Amino acid sequence: MPSWGRADLHTHTNASDGWPTPLELVDHAARRSRLDVIAVTDHDTIEGALRAAEHAARRSRLQVIVGEEVSSRDGHIVGLFLERAVKPGLSAAATVHAIHEQGGIAVAAHPFWRTQRQRRTTPVHGVGWLAAELGFDAIEVENATPGFYVFNQLARRLNMGLGAAETGGSDAHIVDAVGRAFTEFPGKTPAALRRAIEMGETRAGRRRYRAVGLVRYAAWGLNHQRYVVAV
DSSP, X not given: OOOEEEEEEEEXXXXXXXXXXXXXXXXXXXXHSOOSEEEEOOBTOOHHHHHHHHHHHHHOSOEEEEEEEEEETTEEEEEESOSSOOOTTSXXXXXXXXXXXXXXXXXXXXXXXXXXXXXXXXXXXXOTTHHHHSOOSEEEEEEOSTTOHHHHHHHHHHHHHHOOEEEEEOOBSSGGGTTSEEEEEEBSSHHHHHHHHHHTOOEEEEOOOOHHHHHHHHHHHHHHOOSOOOO
């Protein structure tokens, strides 16, 4: 039996609305976390992920998956193992199809999160019950954003009926958050992670924040005014 690896499948850089650069994210994750793999999933772009993957390939034991958090018109959807960016503003069904069409993995990110705050011209939220109706490969059941406990519990209950692969992702916008939620899988590589998702052999978990991390996350939230930060 292979040993189990750990991945953070939902992180952000300053290519969208995160604070760390792609290089800072990779260096922190390699140095300070217990992660083998991270997915860089900036909003509606893969540029940060490409830079992170290039940097990791040269300088780090950490392996990077190119991903994107796509703003579909029905809610946010994470695409993993992407070769090109997925256009925002499509329906959730069309977004999932576009991810699959290029051989990617589609994850329903924080499916039950809702906020009235605006990002560009649309509310920020998850896809809700569409997570059960569309062809998602996995459901994010652990998201480490402070205040997301109830949303995570709803996602877990949904997935108990679905039986899809479960994932954990920090949704990190600051380096303190990296690895606070994670996906465990048999193996240590992106290829092994992909097989585990396809076979439904993943486990999602979470670690507590340090107090300083919560303070920094609150500062990020006040600066951006896009995410609910509730301690």
